[in-house]
Amino acid sequence: MKSNLIKSIRVTLILIVILCVLYPLAISVAGKLSKGHGDGETITLNGKVVGYANIGQSFTQPKYFWGRPSAVGYNAAGSGGSNKGPSNPDYLKDVNSRIDTLLKYHPYLKRADIPAEMVTASGSGLDPDISPLAAKIQIERVAKVRNLTTDAVAALVNLHTEKPLFGLFGPAKVNVLKLNVALDELKKQN
Amino acid sequence: MNTELFGIIASFALMLVIGIPLGKYLAKMFAGEKVWTDFMKPLENGIYKLSGINPNEPMNWKQFLKAMMCINLLWLVYGFFVLMYQDKLPLNPDGNPGMTADLAFNTIISFVVNCNLQHYSGESGASYLIQHFIFMFLHFVSAATGIACAVGLFKAFRDKTTNDIGNFWNYFIKAITRLLLPLSAIIALILTFNGTPSSYAGKDQFISLQGDTVHVSRGPAAQMIAIKHLGTNGGGWFGANSAHPLENPNYLTNMVEITSQMIIPIAMVLCFGYFIRRKKLGWVIFGVMMIGALLLLIPSIGSETGGNPAIAKMGIIQPTGAMEGKEVRFGPTATAYWSTFTTIVSTGSVNGMHDSTMALTGLWQLLGMMINGFFGGCGVGVLNYFIYLIIAVFISGLMVGRTPEFLGHKVEAREVKIAALITLLSPFLIMAGTAIAAYVFTNHGNAAWAVKPSAWLNNPGFHGFSEMLYEMTSANANNGSGFEGLGDNNIFWNVSTGIVMLLGRFLPIIGPVAIAGLLGQKKFIPESAGTLKTDTVTFGLMTFAVILVLNALSYFPALALGPIAEFFSLK
Numbered sequence: 001m002k003s004n005l006i007k008s009i010r011v012t013l014i015l016i017v018i019l020c021v022l023y024p025l026a027i028s029v030a031g032k033l034s035k036g037h038g039d040g041e042t043i044t045l046n047g048k049v050v051g052y053a054n055i056g057q058s059f060t061q062p063k064y065f066w067g068r069p070s071a072v073g074y075n076a077a078g079s080g081g082s083n084k085g086p087s088n089p090d091y092l093k094d095v096n097s098r099i100d101t102l103l104k105y106h107p108y109l110k111r112a113d114i115p116a117e118m119v120t121a122s123g124s125g126l127d128p129d130i131s132p133l134a135a136k137i138q139i140e141r142v143a144k145v146r147n148l149t150t151d152a153v154a155a156l157v158n159l160h161t162e163k164p165l166f167g168l169f170g171p172a173k174v175n176v177l178k179l180n181v182a183l184d185e186l187k188k189q190n
Numbered sequence: 191m192n193t194e195l196f197g198i199i200a201s202f203a204l205m206l207v208i209g210i211p212l213g214k215y216l217a218k219m220f221a222g223e224k225v226w227t228d229f230m231k232p233l234e235n236g237i238y239k240l241s242g243i244n245p246n247e248p249m250n251w252k253q254f255l256k257a258m259m260c261i262n263l264l265w266l267v268y269g270f271f272v273l274m275y276q277d278k279l280p281l282n283p284d285g286n287p288g289m290t291a292d293l294a295f296n297t298i299i300s301f302v303v304n305c306n307l308q309h310y311s312g313e314s315g316a317s318y319l320i321q322h323f324i325f326m327f328l329h330f331v332s333a334a335t336g337i338a339c340a341v342g343l344f345k346a347f348r349d350k351t352t353n354d355i356g357n358f359w360n361y362f363i364k365a366i367t368r369l370l371l372p373l374s375a376i377i378a379l380i381l382t383f384n385g386t387p388s389s390y391a392g393k394d395q396f397i398s399l400q401g402d403t404v405h406v407s408r409g410p411a412a413q414m415i416a417i418k419h420l421g422t423n424g425g426g427w428f429g430a431n432s433a434h435p436l437e438n439p440n441y442l443t444n445m446v447e448i449t450s451q452m453i454i455p456i457a458m459v460l461c462f463g464y465f466i467r468r469k470k471l472g473w474v475i476f477g478v479m480m481i482g483a484l485l486l487l488i489p490s491i492g493s494e495t496g497g498n499p500a501i502a503k504m505g506i507i508q509p510t511g512a513m514e515g516k517e518v519r520f521g522p523t524a525t526a527y528w529s530t531f532t533t534i535v536s537t538g539s540v541n542g543m544h545d546s547t548m549a550l551t552g553l554w555q556l557l558g559m560m561i562n563g564f565f566g567g568c569g570v571g572v573l574n575y576f577i578y579l580i581i582a583v584f585i586s587g588l589m590v591g592r593t594p595e596f597l598g599h600k601v602e603a604r605e606v607k608i609a610a611l612i613t614l615l616s617p618f619l620i621m622a623g624t625a626i627a628a629y630v631f632t633n634h635g636n637a638a639w640a641v642k643p644s645a646w647l648n649n650p651g652f653h654g655f656s657e658m659l660y661e662m663t664s665a666n667a668n669n670g671s672g673f674e675g676l677g678d679n680n681i682f683w684n685v686s687t688g689i690v691m692l693l694g695r696f697l698p699i700i701g702p703v704a705i706a707g708l709l710g711q712k713k714f715i716p717e718s719a720g721t722l723k724t725d726t727v728t729f730g731l732m733t734f735a736v737i738l739v740l741n742a743l744s745y746f747p748a749l750a751l752g753p754i755a756e757f758f759s760l761k
Contacts, residue, residue: 003242007359008261010241012268012331015366019330020322023371024388024413027378031388031412038382038389040408040436042396049396052406054385054435057398064399068518077393077405078313079430081515081543083675085653086498087760091514096504111505116497119506120514123433123525123542129518133509169197170441171510171521180399 043177045184051177052076056128059176062105063145064183065130065138065157067176068117069098072125082121095119106141113137129173132161146183156182194510194523198491201445201527209453213460213472219368220341220361221348221465227368234367238359245360250353251707254342255700257358258335262302262696265331269298269324282317283392284407289315290640296684301325303695304332304567306418306425306538306670307661307687309679313407313429318390325425326414330374333421333454334365336569339699340458341365343573344465346710347597355707369454370421377416377450385439388412411437419451422567424538424670432528432541433517444520444541448528451537455565458572466597471725475575478730482564482737486554487530493548494526499760515543526551533558536567538670545648545657545673549760552656552673553753559667560616560745561737567668570695573702579724580609580705581740582733586722595721599709612701616666617744619690623662624748628655630682641677648675652759656752661687666694 031038041053051057058074059066067074071082084091098119103109118134135157143153160179164170219225238245249257272279273294277287289297293309300307301324310316316325338361345356382388387408394406411427415437418425428434438444459479463472497508511522520528525542532539533555544555558564563574580596584606587594594601630637635644647654657673664671665687672678678687715721723729 004257004260005264007241007243007257008264011237011243011261011359011363012264014237014240015331016323016327019366019371020327023375024322024326024410027375027382027413028388028390028410030379031382034383034385034388036385036387038387038410038412039391040387040394040406041385045399050399051396051404052394052436054439055404055406056435057400057404058402059400061400074404077407078311079407079428079434080311080674081430081433081546083543083545083648083673084514085545085649085656085673085675085756086500086512086514086548087651087653087756088649091649092500092504095501099504099506112507114506115513116501116506116508117513117518120501120512120516122513123515123517123540123546124428124430124435126430126435127517127519128435131510131518134518164193165197165441165445168193169200169445170524171194171518173518177399184399 043181045181050181053175053178054128056126057177059180062141064180065135065142065176066118067130068127069119069121070125071121074126076126079124079126081123081125106137108140109137128175128177130176132157132172132174135174135179142183156186194521197441197445197524198527201448204445205449205452205456208449209456210460212453212457214464216369216457216461217464219364220461227372230367234363237363243359245357245363247357248354249357251342251346251355251703254355254358255703258339259696262335265302265328266298269301269328270294272324273297273320276317276320279317279319281319284314284317286314286317292681292684293679296688298324299688299691300670301328301425302332303668303691304336304421304423304536304570305665305668305691305695306423307665307672307691308425308670309684311429312427318409321414321427322410326417329414329417329421329423329425330366330370333370333417333423333568334362336567336699337365337369337454337458338362338569339703340569340572341465343576343703343706344462346706347466349710350598350714351712352710355703355710370417373420373450374416377420377446378412380446381415381443382412384443386412386415386436386443408436415447416450418539419447419537420454422451422455422535422537424532426539432539433543435517438541440519441524444524447539448531451535451539452531452565454568455535455571458569459565462572468597468725474725474727474730478734479564479575481734482561483530483534486534486558486564487527490530490551490554491523491526493550494522496548498548512548515546517542529555530558532671533669534561534564534566535571536562536667536669538664540671543674544660544671545675549753549757552660553749553757556660556663556749556753557741557745559663559669560620561741562616562667563737570668570699574698576702576706577609577612577698578733578737580605581613582729582736583722583724584609585736586729586732590722592720592722595715596709596724598714598716599712600715601709605705605708608701608705612698613740615693615697619666619694620659620662620745621748623665623686623690624659626686627658627662627682631658639682640680643682646677652752652756656756659748659752662690665690668695
């Protein structure tokens, strides 16, 4: 037993050096070569950082495209889903009231136009994306508030629709922050 | 055909393309044959020399298990104190506080046993020091422990009659230097080049487009996320685990992460066959496990893509399926795929919240963890399956009226007793644990704990019961996923699941290794016409039937009260 313990202590110490110091440091150094230098990729507008490409943020103003509901209020110092079960009556009530809110701001929509993702909370609470369909239903509202043609906004949505991986795998999506930054930049040019 | 379906088919293919050759490689490597990773030898020799280990020293099963238990106990003690005093230690840029004693107890057990239940949240509960020096360290060594024990079991059947099941230290170190570390480095690089942070910078702050001040947690996460999947650990850097957009930034990383958690469990099964020179046995076991996995996977995809019937009634559309707790970049199909594999192998990482999946998906998740032998965790999956094999051999023996044999060794009373006890352990821990929790919830709702029992559940009714059942099942299976709505950071859940995790880890390792050690010592009986052949399809089906019957008998009542009842209430 005693010899096992001594071996255990020594092995543990050596492995800590290899696995907890050398390995992560090496990856960290290599990560400096990546796009965000291993710090996370940021998005800038007018030279100012306005967010992280991968971190969704709260959009409630009518001039912006909205993202999904978040159980943590898009607080990126935490994360998490609602953890509401599919049969929870309070949860279903919440979803219903989200539908009503959405219809209020988009009077041109019918219930059957609304994709569920716009009224259900994401897993991380920080989902940066919406589906192309969820972007499409917001075009008319955004165009109206910004005095743009729906065609111009639709073109921008198309431009920011990211295809599935290699065009084959996984869903298509629209990064809400990137789309909204593009909208703000569009205004500047006019 | 849609791209979401193509995505999981590609993930499935990728898993086989990597997993199958890896199995052959592992068999050669652990047998000490020439392999291309021999360049690691100087590093290994250095480790052996510095720690005073003779890697060629033979061990019998008792010596083997003693060495394994000794180092695991050391990690428990080391980790417990570091967790409690993280606030006084360096590398804590976000100023996170030390853990309470009961949370530290739960957390350290959870990581030592490869479970990663995580009653804390990564962003606010763990400093970088803890994330790397405790959690990531244990990700590596707990996976290596499981693999080493499985190889010890294999070794007992490689030779005809032997006391020597190999050297624990040798297998343990090689599992790290020639499997976990190199593959982790590759995965971590893929992750960091796709947007997962890998630097030591602390929280960042920015003003959002709408003018809100937002803080963003970051840190050297890619390194840990790589081994968390490869080692079937599952304990993530961020609270939302692999649903978090920094932890799992895009569909490519999603494929890499889900594939990396499957390759070692698949490889270990095939390694068993190749290592004992009965490759057909490995393939039969692989076949049984794969059928089991697909039987859980296909209905899960069906119920998730079908959407939530209660939401369908509201008149809105669910074009891709149920979206509560899911991320747009993965979609319901990939989340269903992930949820099945993360529960059959004991990873327990999630890319969407299991608490919000459909009632029947929850059923398949629970069943995957209860069976815990369809591929299973690193090394321990094979050990769990071995128990089912022994039971199947025993029952087959009874049916034909002969002393049962396994791979040329008589299976007698002592071995069957051990196997039976291990089989009974899981239902006992899960059922008794859930029963006690349900009792406390109903009768002592106001106990003055950090979370009052009456406030434990995030959902009423059947689903609330499922939350408690899931937590105990996950602890016993050393899975670590959760119906995370459960308010589990209080003394009851911390202590109870801590004990369940310990028993659910070490007894199902000790049992099979002991059986293998005992069998290996017995006289080898050459195959004859009367031998029960264990590498046939018939015997594979027999084992499958044993698995089904044992688990259905044990768990059906509890499952009927939880997910099944919820399913019918939603109709």
